[in-house]
Amino acid sequence: MQITMKKILAAILIFDISAGLLLFVAYGNKLLEKGRQEERSQEQSRAVWAVKEAGDADSVIAESTDYKKIALTFDDGPHPYYTEQLLDGLKERGVVATFFVTGEHTVLHPDVIKRMHEEGHLIGNHTYSHMQLTNGNKEEFKEELIATSEVIEEIINEEVIYVRPPYGTWDKSFEGELNMIPVLWSVDPLDWCTDNAATVVEKVIGQVEENDIILMHDYYASTVTAALEIVDELQGQGYTFVTVEEILFD
Ligand SMILES: [Zn+2]
Incomplete structure (x- = not known):
């Protein structure tokens, strides 16, 4: 009985660890993915800013011919x-x-x-x-x-x-x-x-x-x-x- 309980406990523990590991790996992957997404969105926003800045520069040039x-x-x-x-x-x-x-x-x-x-x-x-x-x-x-x-x-x-x-x-x-x-x-x-x-x-x-x-x-x-x-x-x-x-x- 004791052995059985121990086995069960061990099994649960192993399950927990492996589930934990799986979760950890999954979470890690998620984190990585999240990081990549953030990087991508930063890149996108940088691109947006670059366009915006270029747009602003254009409007400054347009205004400057108007002095x-x-x-x-x-x-x-x-x-x-x-x-x-x-x-x-x-x-x-x-x-x-x-x-x-x-x-x-x-x-x-x-x-x-x-x-x-x-x-x-x-x-x-x-x-x-x-x-x-x-x-x-x-x-x-x-x-x-x-x-x-x-x-x-x-x-x-x-x-x-x-x-x-x-x-x-x-x-x-x-x-x-x-x-x-x-x-x-x-x-x-x-x-x-x-x-x-x-x-x-x-x-x-x-x-x-x-x-x-x-x-x-x-x-x-x-x-x-x-x-x-x-x-x-x-x-x-x-x-x-x-x-x-x-x-x-x-
Ligand atoms: Zn003269």
Whole structure:
């Protein structure tokens, strides 16, 4: 009887152990499976996040093309001192501008032209000697444009396409003949008429709108002061400074 009980107890014990083992193995497998599932779901959620992030990035890009654009343009330079000062200020603020330079100032300060180009500014043609187009000097004017583009292109190794004709006088036939695009302006604070930077700032801020092209001259200390104040003020208002190319073609 005792033996029988012992056998039964032993049998139960063995059964328990083996059942336990089976359960343990099954549970272990389950755990493993669970782990794999979690891994898979983590991978899936990572994939979802990656898509979501990519989607977010897309929407950021889409939004970023929707910003308020504005362009600063500077004529008559480069000036050996004021242009460098202006470039320093623009660089500090992460701002690009467009410089319409004359051929005669370009050959005097090629290093400044090189710096403009390296820092992402757009360089355009403003004739060789700041010539005003008249009925009588069409050929001469054309030659000045060609000579100016040549000296700039030699420095920056890039084709010059944009031109700001001095005093805004232009002949449309040049556009096809020379493959050039004239760029006028929409805001003129007459910065060359005053040495009072605050007056210039006031004039620009008072009338500026999205997609405006502001005309200034990097040839005066007051213009440098005014231009940088304009940048600070308009950046504060949510404007982004771009080159004229982005205003004309985006
Ligand atoms: Zn000019």
